[in-house]
Amino acid sequence: MRHGMRFLSLPEMVSRYVHSGATLYIGGFAFDDPLAVAHEIVRQGIRDLTVIKSSGGIVVDLLIGAGAIRRLLVSHLWNSVGPTPAHAFRRAVERGQPPIELEELSYGAFTCGLLAGGMGLPFMPTTPLMGTGTFGERTFLPDKLATVRSPFDPASEVVVVKAIAPPLGIFHVARVDREGTAQILGPVAETRLAMAACQRVLLIAEEVVDTAAIRSRPECTVAFGAQVEAVAVVPFGAFPTDCHGYYRRDLAYHLEYAQATASPEGFEAYVAREVRGVADHGEFLARLGAERLAGLATRQERWWSVA
Amino acid sequence: MSFARMLLRAAAEIPEGGVVFVGFHWPMLVARVARRVYGRRFLEVYENGVVVDRLSEEVPTSPCDFRFMDSAVAALGSMEALYLVLGRGRCDLAILDAPIVDRHGNVDSTCVGPYRHPRVRLAGSGGAAELGAFGRTLLVTSNREARSYPAQVPFVTTPGLVVGGAAREELGYPSGTGPVGLVTPLGMLRPDAGRRELLLVERFAGVSPDEVAATFGWPAVGRWDDVAVWPEPDAEALALVDDELARARSNFYRLPEEVVG
Known part of the structure; x- marks a missing residue:
C-alpha cells in the first residue's frame, strides 16, 4: 500500500501535528474518548485550539x-456519570474562567454537517430546528445553520447545516493492523462520518493485531490505512470511557475527577498531579494501578477467534 | 414515593411490542421499569446507535456505558439511529429527560438564565432536539420546584407544541410529532385539544390544587374535578422500583433528595 501512514509515539504525534491555534476534531462520543490525547496536549502546553467534538465529557x-481551548463546537458537554457537573466547562461559560467561545449544534445537525464534509458537499439538509435556541444563537460560526426553499416543493422550507470539514482529526479506535486498518468493535456513533470529514486522520489504538484478526471481522473496520496519517499505540487510551471489546468505563474515576476539579484550585492541583506530574500515559496508568485497570478489562474472545 | 410513582407512570406509556427511542438519564430507568414491572417487550434505540431489547443486570450510567451492550440487537451509528430510525418515523415513542419545560412543552436542557450569561450552564442538546423534532415525545421531569416549569423556557433546546409563537406544524416539523405527555412528580400533563399547551389530566394521590398552582408557571388545570387520579402503585411494583433505584445508586446515579433520604 503506497501511502504515508506511520507509527509514532503519542508525544511525537501531538508535537508533530497539533500546534497552538490549530483546529482539531476529537473523536469519541462518551466512549472512545481519547483522554490520553488531552493529557498530552496539556503536557505540551498547546493553547488556543479550536476543538470540534460531538460529546464533550472529561476530555473537553x-x-x-x-x-x-479558545473556541469549541460541541453538541453537549457533561460528566455523564451521576450525572455530575463538568466544572471547568461551567466555570468557563458561567464566569469566563477561562474565557472560551462556545458554538453549538444539535447532535443530529452535527452529524449531518460531518456527512456534508465527508461527501465534499457544501451543506446538508438536517433536522428541522426552526424556533430553537440552537438555530438562533450563533457565535463564531454565524452561518452554521440556514434555511433553503426546497427546489422540489416551493412551499417547503428546509433547515440546512454547513459542512464541517476539519483539517485534522484524532480518534481513538480499538485496534489496528500494521497497514493502519482500524476497527471499533461496537457502536460507532458518528465516527465514520467524522473520519471522512477530516482532511487528515490520526489514530490512537489499544494495540496492533495480526491482520488476520482484522480480516475475520471486516464489518468492524472504520478506516483503512490509506485514510490514516499516523497511528500511536496507547493502551487504555480512552480511559475512563468505554472501549468496547477491551474495557468498560471507570465509573468511580468520573466522580473522582468531578470532585477533584470542583474548584479552580482543585483543578490546578489535579492537573499538576495527574497530567503534568507524569511523563506520559503509561505513568498515569501505572499510578492508577494494574488491579484497577484489570477490573475494567472485558477482552472477549469472540473478537479474536479467526475462523 | 413521588419519584417512584413518576417512573411507574412514565413506564406505563411504553407500548407493548413498540420501538422506543430512549434518551439519557431517567428515560433509561423508565425503560427498565417498564420491563420489570409491566413485563413490556419493546425495542430501545439510543442516539449513539445501540439497539437493545432486554434488561441488563446493571443499570448503565448512560447509553455510552456499554455494560448493557452484551446482548444488544444492533450496534449502529448515530445517523442510522437519529434519522433512519427516529427521523423516518419508525418509533412509537421517544422518552426525553426534561430539566426545564414550559407550557408549550418546549424543553430547555442548555441553560438557566440568558444563553450568553447563564446562571447555570447545563449539558446542551446532544440529540434532544432530534427527539423533539422527530419523535412522539414523552417528557419526564423529576423536579418538584416551580423553577423547572416556567411559562416560557429561556432557551428552546427541544421544540414543543408552539415554538416562538408559531405552531410546530407551521415551522416544518413533521405532522404527528411533538410532545404527547409530560410526567412530573405531581402527575401527567397532556397537550390540550388545540395542541397549544400542556394541561394536567392525571394527578397522583394526595396532590392538591394549591400545590399544582404553585408549581406550574401557567394555568395547568382546566377543572380540578376533571383531573383523574392515578391509582397508587402496589407494594410489589414499588419494591421492584426500589430495587432498580438501589442498582442505579450503586452505579453512582444521583437520585432525587426524597429517595436518598
Whole structure:
C-alpha cells in the first residue's frame, strides 16, 4: 500500500501535528474518548485550539480548564456519570474562567454537517430546528445553520447545516493492523462520518493485531490505512470511557475527577498531579494501578477467534 | 414515593411490542421499569446507535456505558439511529429527560438564565432536539420546584407544541410529532385539544390544587374535578422500583433528595 501512514509515539504525534491555534476534531462520543490525547496536549502546553467534538465529557472539560481551548463546537458537554457537573466547562461559560467561545449544534445537525464534509458537499439538509435556541444563537460560526426553499416543493422550507470539514482529526479506535486498518468493535456513533470529514486522520489504538484478526471481522473496520496519517499505540487510551471489546468505563474515576476539579484550585492541583506530574500515559496508568485497570478489562474472545 | 410513582407512570406509556427511542438519564430507568414491572417487550434505540431489547443486570450510567451492550440487537451509528430510525418515523415513542419545560412543552436542557450569561450552564442538546423534532415525545421531569416549569423556557433546546409563537406544524416539523405527555412528580400533563399547551389530566394521590398552582408557571388545570387520579402503585411494583433505584445508586446515579433520604 503506497501511502504515508506511520507509527509514532503519542508525544511525537501531538508535537508533530497539533500546534497552538490549530483546529482539531476529537473523536469519541462518551466512549472512545481519547483522554490520553488531552493529557498530552496539556503536557505540551498547546493553547488556543479550536476543538470540534460531538460529546464533550472529561476530555473537553480538562482541555477547557487547562486553557488549551479558545473556541469549541460541541453538541453537549457533561460528566455523564451521576450525572455530575463538568466544572471547568461551567466555570468557563458561567464566569469566563477561562474565557472560551462556545458554538453549538444539535447532535443530529452535527452529524449531518460531518456527512456534508465527508461527501465534499457544501451543506446538508438536517433536522428541522426552526424556533430553537440552537438555530438562533450563533457565535463564531454565524452561518452554521440556514434555511433553503426546497427546489422540489416551493412551499417547503428546509433547515440546512454547513459542512464541517476539519483539517485534522484524532480518534481513538480499538485496534489496528500494521497497514493502519482500524476497527471499533461496537457502536460507532458518528465516527465514520467524522473520519471522512477530516482532511487528515490520526489514530490512537489499544494495540496492533495480526491482520488476520482484522480480516475475520471486516464489518468492524472504520478506516483503512490509506485514510490514516499516523497511528500511536496507547493502551487504555480512552480511559475512563468505554472501549468496547477491551474495557468498560471507570465509573468511580468520573466522580473522582468531578470532585477533584470542583474548584479552580482543585483543578490546578489535579492537573499538576495527574497530567503534568507524569511523563506520559503509561505513568498515569501505572499510578492508577494494574488491579484497577484489570477490573475494567472485558477482552472477549469472540473478537479474536479467526475462523 | 413521588419519584417512584413518576417512573411507574412514565413506564406505563411504553407500548407493548413498540420501538422506543430512549434518551439519557431517567428515560433509561423508565425503560427498565417498564420491563420489570409491566413485563413490556419493546425495542430501545439510543442516539449513539445501540439497539437493545432486554434488561441488563446493571443499570448503565448512560447509553455510552456499554455494560448493557452484551446482548444488544444492533450496534449502529448515530445517523442510522437519529434519522433512519427516529427521523423516518419508525418509533412509537421517544422518552426525553426534561430539566426545564414550559407550557408549550418546549424543553430547555442548555441553560438557566440568558444563553450568553447563564446562571447555570447545563449539558446542551446532544440529540434532544432530534427527539423533539422527530419523535412522539414523552417528557419526564423529576423536579418538584416551580423553577423547572416556567411559562416560557429561556432557551428552546427541544421544540414543543408552539415554538416562538408559531405552531410546530407551521415551522416544518413533521405532522404527528411533538410532545404527547409530560410526567412530573405531581402527575401527567397532556397537550390540550388545540395542541397549544400542556394541561394536567392525571394527578397522583394526595396532590392538591394549591400545590399544582404553585408549581406550574401557567394555568395547568382546566377543572380540578376533571383531573383523574392515578391509582397508587402496589407494594410489589414499588419494591421492584426500589430495587432498580438501589442498582442505579450503586452505579453512582444521583437520585432525587426524597429517595436518598
